[in-house]
Amino acid sequence: MKQDRHVSPSVINRLPRYYRFLRDLLGRGVTRISSKELAELMNVTASQIRQDLNCFGGFGQQGYGYNVELLHKEIGSILGVDRLTPAVLIGAGNLGKTLANQVNLSTRGFRxxxxxxxxxxxxxxxxxxxxxxxxxxxxxxxxxxxPKAAIICIPKEAAAAMAGDLISWGIVGFWNFSSYDFTQNHQGVTAVNVHLGDSVMTLSYLIKHMDGFQEEAETEDDA
Amino acid sequence: MKQDRHVSPSVINRLPRYYRFLRDLLGRGVTRISSKELAELMNVTASQIRQDLNCFGGFGQQGYGYNVELLHKEIGSILGVDRLTPAVLIGAGNLGKTLANQVNLSTRGFRxxxxxxxxxxxxxxxxxxxxxxxxxxxxxxxxxxxPKAAIICIPKEAAAAMAGDLISWGIVGFWNFSSYDFTQNHQGVTAVNVHLGDSVMTLSYLIKHMDGFQEEAETEDDA
DNA sequence: TAGATTGTTAATCGATTAACAATC
DNA sequence: TAGATTGTTAATCGATTAACAATC
Incomplete structure (x- = not known):
């Protein structure tokens, strides 16, 4: 049980990978796993896994291994996953795929x-x-x-038709765009630049507890 | 002078950064630089620079330092920069910016x-x-x-008007899209999926010595 | 209890930094 | 030649792996 102390960057960088493997195990109904089994799965050494996990405290149990659900939750909280707004992607075609693959949503506050x-x-x-x-x-x-936000990558009309449902289901904001990028405004607020036709609109960043969705007009010309 | 031998991944990963700094120095008319000066500029140790560069052979000269132009060229050839198709970006608005920042063009064969x-x-x-x-x-x-390719991020009509000029200047292929992603086709050829309106077109990968530009129809519906 | 597996210490490996003789 | 700066060897630092006593 070391708890805090200095944790090396190498360890921090490996946490998201642990997190993903544990999520998958959880999804497949696995309840416990040993460092040895996880090591084989992830193609690293069992030693490394034990060293890494011990930077944050003794999550394991001798003779038993690690509780997958507990460990998943612990790593999630270390990563601050609980501080990210949970979002769904609606429309996983070319645009949705591109967005999910190319944009680091977690640095934008979404998961x-x-x-x-x-x-x-x-x-x-x-x-x-x-x-x-x-x-x-x-x-x-x-x-x-x-989920508290939806990223919508389907035709505009279909998205508009969907808005009522999404709001009534507790999804409080959503985006619908044909092309996008992100910028910081003068107050350091991250915004999404949405390309619709020939103009660019800036939608203010969607905040967790915003009720209803809100557009900040501000239309400019594209280059 | 070690030349080949095994070069550590850490060194390889630092090369692009050296390359960029050298390009900037070159642009500012600097002809020679010592490991000490470069180290201060890049915020690393002079020792590391000398170690790194020596993995590939003695580019420097005692009492003098390194020739910026030569070093830039050498690192470029190690990185295989000369195997990449040189491209220009036309239109550096929101879409052009997004593309340049989010897409790793060098892994796509472009520079x-x-x-x-x-x-x-x-x-x-x-x-x-x-x-x-x-x-x-x-x-x-x-x-x-x-340049042998142009990535065009301006309105469609303007791009069409430009095509003739680009071809006559030796730019043999170009892209124009409002949204994009990349896929591999069944033969392992990288292609660009171009979103124009509601449909997706696949433009075949632009090859260095292709003369004229070539479209591979193949239109599908977006999700 | 006996077997399994952790937590942790010690050994190894690799990468970075320091030092300095070689040399331009 | 004298000064500067490299190429390279040796020392340090950090990260990974191995080993094993602690313990569930």
Missing amino acids: LIGAFDKSPAIIGTDLVGLTVQNIDSLEAFCRRYN | LIGAFDKSPAIIGTDLVGLTVQNIDSLEAFCRRYN
Whole structure:
């Protein structure tokens, strides 16, 4: 039990990987795992796993191993995952895929907890470690996991039609764009520049407890 | 003079940074630099610089230091920069900026050597280490540096109007898109998926010595 | 209790820094 | 030649792996 003390950057950098493997194990119903088993799975040494985890305190138990759920939760809280706004991706076509793969959502304050599409060709495929689900199961998903934002990558009209549902399900803000980038405004607030047709709109950053969704007009010309 | 031998990944990973600093020095007319000066500039130790550079052979000279131009060229050839297709970015607005920042062009076989825009607000700004230039200087730039591809992020009509010029200046292929992503086709060829309106087109990868530009139709629906 | 597996200390390996003789 | 600065060897530092006593 060392708790705080100085933790090396190498260890910190490995935590997200542990987190992902544990999430997968959890998803497959595994309740306990030894450093040896996890090591084989992740292709590292058991020694390293024990050393790494011990930087934060004794999560394991001699003769037993590690409790997958507990460990997942602990690493999540170390990573500050609980401070990120849980979001769903609606529409996992080319645009949604590009966005999920190219944009570091966690540095933007978001954590993707689910991805949805209506196309049978896309449902069931993998997207940054999540399995794309049928859009029909979105409502049930929302009731269970309470996402607080939706990133919408489907045609504009369909998105507009969906807005009422999303808000009533407790998703308090969403984006819909055909192209995007991020900037900081003069107050250091991160904003999304949304490309719609020939103009660029800046949607103010979506905040967790915002009720209803809010647009900050401010239209400029593209280059 | 060790030449080849095993070079550690840490060293390899630092090379692009050396390359960028040397390019900047070159741009500012600096012809020679000592490991000590470069170390201060880059915020590393002089020792590390000498160790790193010596993995590839003695580029320096005792009592003198390193020849900036030679070193820049050498590191470039180690990085295989000369195997990448030199490309210009035309239009450095929101979309161009996003593309240059988010997409690793070098892994796609491209190397950005210049960026151009017509907006006075954008000209002179920095874009991944390049200064955005006035679009009026594009022709002169092409004659001097011979880019072989152009990534075009300006309105469609303007791009179409430009095509003739680009081809006559020796730029043999170009892209114009409002949104993009990359995929591998069944033959392992990298392709660009171009989002134009509601459909997705796949433009075949632009090859260095391709003459004229070539479209591979293949239109699909977006999700 | 006996077996398993952790937490932790010691050994190894690699990467960074310091030092200095070689040499331009 | 004298001064500067490299190339390179030796010393240090940190991270990974091995080993094993502690303990569930």
